[in-house]
Amino acid sequence: MDTINSISYPVIFKDTLTQLVNFIEQGNYSRFFILTDEHTGEHCLPLLQERLEHLNNSYDVIEVNAGEESKNIDFCAGIWKMLIDFGADRHSLMINLGGGVIGDMGGFAASTYKRGIDFVQVPTTLLSQVDASVGGKTGIDFDNLKNIIGTFTQPKAVFIEPAFLQTLPQRQILSGYAEMLKHGLIQDAAYWSELKGADINAAPAPELVYQSVAIKNKVVVDDPFEKGFRKCLNFGHTVGHAVETYSLLNDGSKHLTHGEAIAIGMICEAWLSHKNAGLTTDELNEITTVLNNLYPRYELDETCHSVLHSLMKTDKKNQNGNINCTLLNKIGECSIDHICTEEELCDSLRYYAGL
Amino acid sequence: MDTINSISYPVIFKDTLTQLVNFIEQGNYSRFFILTDEHTGEHCLPLLQERLEHLNNSYDVIEVNAGEESKNIDFCAGIWKMLIDFGADRHSLMINLGGGVIGDMGGFAASTYKRGIDFVQVPTTLLSQVDASVGGKTGIDFDNLKNIIGTFTQPKAVFIEPAFLQTLPQRQILSGYAEMLKHGLIQDAAYWSELKGADINAAPAPELVYQSVAIKNKVVVDDPFEKGFRKCLNFGHTVGHAVETYSLLNDGSKHLTHGEAIAIGMICEAWLSHKNAGLTTDELNEITTVLNNLYPRYELDETCHSVLHSLMKTDKKNQNGNINCTLLNKIGECSIDHICTEEELCDSLRYYAGL
Ligand SMILES: NC(=O)c1ccc[n+]([C@@H]2O[C@H](COP(=O)([O-])OP(=O)(O)OC[C@H]3O[C@@H](n4cnc5c(N)ncnc54)[C@H](O)[C@@H]3O)[C@@H](O)[C@H]2O)c1
Ligand SMILES: NC(=O)c1ccc[n+]([C@@H]2O[C@H](COP(=O)([O-])OP(=O)(O)OC[C@H]3O[C@@H](n4cnc5c(N)ncnc54)[C@H](O)[C@@H]3O)[C@@H](O)[C@H]2O)c1
Ligand SMILES: [Zn+2]
Ligand SMILES: [Zn+2]
Numbered sequence: 001m002d003t004i005n006s007i008s009y010p011v012i013f014k015d016t017l018t019q020l021v022n023f024i025e026q027g028n029y030s031r032f033f034i035l036t037d038e039h040t041g042e043h044c045l046p047l048l049q050e051r052l053e054h055l056n057n058s059y060d061v062i063e064v065n066a067g068e069e070s071k072n073i074d075f076c077a078g079i080w081k082m083l084i085d086f087g088a089d090r091h092s093l094m095i096n097l098g099g100g101v102i103g104d105m106g107g108f109a110a111s112t113y114k115r116g117i118d119f120v121q122v123p124t125t126l127l128s129q130v131d132a133s134v135g136g137k138t139g140i141d142f143d144n145l146k147n148i149i150g151t152f153t154q155p156k157a158v159f160i161e162p163a164f165l166q167t168l169p170q171r172q173i174l175s176g177y178a179e180m181l182k183h184g185l186i187q188d189a190a191y192w193s194e195l196k197g198a199d200i201n202a203a204p205a206p207e208l209v210y211q212s213v214a215i216k217n218k219v220v221v222d223d224p225f226e227k228g229f230r231k232c233l234n235f236g237h238t239v240g241h242a243v244e245t246y247s248l249l250n251d252g253s254k255h256l257t258h259g260e261a262i263a264i265g266m267i268c269e270a271w272l273s274h275k276n277a278g279l280t281t282d283e284l285n286e287i288t289t290v291l292n293n294l295y296p297r298y299e300l301d302e303t304c305h306s307v308l309h310s311l312m313k314t315d316k317k318n319q320n321g322n323i324n325c326t327l328l329n330k331i332g333e334c335s336i337d338h339i340c341t342e343e344e345l346c347d348s349l350r351y352y353a354g355l
Numbered sequence: 356m357d358t359i360n361s362i363s364y365p366v367i368f369k370d371t372l373t374q375l376v377n378f379i380e381q382g383n384y385s386r387f388f389i390l391t392d393e394h395t396g397e398h399c400l401p402l403l404q405e406r407l408e409h410l411n412n413s414y415d416v417i418e419v420n421a422g423e424e425s426k427n428i429d430f431c432a433g434i435w436k437m438l439i440d441f442g443a444d445r446h447s448l449m450i451n452l453g454g455g456v457i458g459d460m461g462g463f464a465a466s467t468y469k470r471g472i473d474f475v476q477v478p479t480t481l482l483s484q485v486d487a488s489v490g491g492k493t494g495i496d497f498d499n500l501k502n503i504i505g506t507f508t509q510p511k512a513v514f515i516e517p518a519f520l521q522t523l524p525q526r527q528i529l530s531g532y533a534e535m536l537k538h539g540l541i542q543d544a545a546y547w548s549e550l551k552g553a554d555i556n557a558a559p560a561p562e563l564v565y566q567s568v569a570i571k572n573k574v575v576v577d578d579p580f581e582k583g584f585r586k587c588l589n590f591g592h593t594v595g596h597a598v599e600t601y602s603l604l605n606d607g608s609k610h611l612t613h614g615e616a617i618a619i620g621m622i623c624e625a626w627l628s629h630k631n632a633g634l635t636t637d638e639l640n641e642i643t644t645v646l647n648n649l650y651p652r653y654e655l656d657e658t659c660h661s662v663l664h665s666l667m668k669t670d671k672k673n674q675n676g677n678i679n680c681t682l683l684n685k686i687g688e689c690s691i692d693h694i695c696t697e698e699e700l701c702d703s704l705r706y707y708a709g710l
Contacts, residue, residue, distance in 0.1 A: 080497055080504060
């Protein structure tokens with residue numbers, strides 16, 4: 001449990017901060033920049049800064065507001081402007097210290113500043129550690145569409161430091177845990193069994209995080225531009241994304257975290273898997289029970305089905321107006337490109353609502 | 356004189372519009388978009404549209420205001436918005452029909468929309484045909500800095516159609532011609548001789564355009580990410596860019612085209628080449644005479660030297676605060692990374708002013 005080699009860069013799990021400092025020192029960068037949000041500026045930046053004191057390289061900190069609402073072109077332009085004002089040249093390095101918002105937006109800003117400067121990811125949420133750390137996706141939201149603008153650009157390295165998870169709220173831990181459960185369901189039945197029994201009142205053991213990254217990395221390395229099997233990572237996300245967006249649009253009801261929405265999506269898509277892809281009744285029940293116990297209930301009554309369906313239709317991954325799902329053939333194995341009808345999708349929502 | 360193969364795509368010179376239509380038909384695109392500005396919408400789009408009538412694929416036209424002032428994040432966001440509203444998916448194609456502004460901004464918008472959709476360039480100015488057609492640079496201006504935001508993304512193909520140059524104003528022809536002269540000066544003495552004697556009251560012969568693209572392409576293919584010798588294309592641009600920006604900042608004086616500014620830059624840098632890189636007096640005189648006769652004079656008195664110098668210091672290509680020039684060893688041969696002092700640069704401006 002040391003380093004995972006992704007497409008063109010290492011994901012580092014051991015002596016993370018020491019290795020980050022070494023990376024900076026050896027990189028011959030003219031200067032570097034640390035991007036944080038309010039929370040990671042408070043909780044994570046100090047841990048990093050005490051390691052940087054002896055460095056000669058000068059650096060600046062750029063802080064943005066926390067939360068998905070900041071992941072837009074205005075904040076991105078703000079980052080570009082700060083880079084310009086701080087005199088960032090082509091040999092500068094950007095260090096994205098934060099969750100997926102910081103990683104995605106900082107990666108996008110870096111990949112487009114002067115046609116691309118180097119950046120590294122230091123994910124500080126469980127979600128960004130297990131999910132955003134490999135794949136090379138950068139992006140911002142635009143016109144109410146998530147990640148609609150972005151690039152495929154690999155970071156120079158990713159540093160996964162368990163210590164950062166100590167300050168992460170439990171709800172954010174659970175959000176990342178949903179992706180880990182997904183990794184088990186689509187690729188590794190033994191890992192799923194381990195996870196479903198694990199204690200997740202605190203951050204999961206580093207070994208489990210490592211295993212998740214390893215699973216995602218294998219998928220991504222085989223299909224870097226999402227042309228084929230990488231879509232397996234989409235399990236739970238066709239319905240889940242729609243539920244997430246729906247919860248954000250409806251001010252009346254509670255906003256869901258990504259993981260909470262994906263958990264609902266996985267229950268619905270497990271039902272679809274049972275119907276169309278061979279998942280057994282026992283497996284469906286097992287998945288449903290685990291997810292339904294871990295994640296809070298969310299009301300999805302009949303009136304929202306048509307809204308959810310149109311949200312699913314706008315998914316980036318659709319083609320020719322069909323709604324595509326990744327479904328489970330059994331726990332630990334999946335297949336892509338199952339076209340699901342509106343009726344089937346609504347029935348799966350009814351299954352969730354009826355639990 | 357048919358096709359030049361660039362990094363990963365062809366630059367097509369023959370039966371251009373037919374080949375573009377073939378490309379669209381064979382590309383299996385869900386739909387396509389044509390980006391124009393007011394002028395290319397009027398002069399160039401009709402030539403293309405009459406070829407598209409029999410196509411089944413549906414397409415939409417996106418038009419932006421003409422000119423460098425449109426090459427910014429607001430217009431880019433406008434293009435993204437139109438793509439969203441028109442329902443562009445990942446299998447859409449963008450056709451950039453226009454000069455460098457359309458090519459750069461359209462390329463940037465396409466390279467970042469849904470993390471990158473295919474695009475082709477149909478350059479309609481001489482400058483964009485001979486310069487922007489190879490190199491994979493996309494970009495927009497931001498915070499008064501030219502091309503500060505962008506990506507390196509190769510188009511799927513480039514179509515160079517001489518017919519489009521028929522409606523191009525003479526001043527724009529001359530602007531592109533400056534880059535052609537540069538190609539001769541840095542790489543090919545015979546080509547320089549041919550150009551300096553050519554009639555440029557109209558668009559230059561297609562063979563000459565072809566030769567320029569071939570020269571630039573050779574340089575770019577050898578150094579796609581501008582790490583080394585590609586800087587040879589920078590001849591005339593250290594001083595020239597500063598003069599261009601200066602002319603745009605100063606509302607009182609006339610705005611220069613890119614080529615007009617580069618012509619001045621080439622005179623100054625030829626003088627620096629004579630001083631520091633072995634260019635002979637005869638060669639300096641020849642270059643000076645040709646450029647000074649072709650391009651309008653521009654007043655650069657002592658008071659503007661410090662402004663010009665600080666503009667040169669902000670050049671993207673500088674490192675460690677030094678001003679780097681590409682200089683000519685002789686006509687047809689150059690070398691990169693000559694550090695020039697403020698005094699030398701001012702002296703070269705004085706040389707130009709004293710002509
Ligand atoms: N690029 C990818 O492959 C990929 C994959 C998954 C998700 N994402 C993106 O990631 C985003 C969601 O990621 P996220 O959940 O990390 O969001 P986030 O970055 O908004 O972080 C969630 C919250 O936790 C706070 N936080 C972060 N680290 C902390 C720490 N160590 N201690 C205390 N608080 C901390 C943040 O300030 C924020 O309030 C979405 O925008 C999603 O699109 C990207
Ligand atoms: N990507 C690259 O490698 C590269 C290289 C050189 C220049 N550039 C960029 O290109 C831009 C300058 O290019 P440009 O000079 O083509 O600018 P431009 O696109 O603004 O075109 C100049 C003018 O000519 C008009 N025009 C274009 N085609 C016409 C036609 N066929 N008939 C009549 N009018 C026509 C335009 O509407 C505009 O008014 C700058 O932004 C520069 O940064 C990029
Ligand atoms: Zn997810
Ligand atoms: Zn130029």
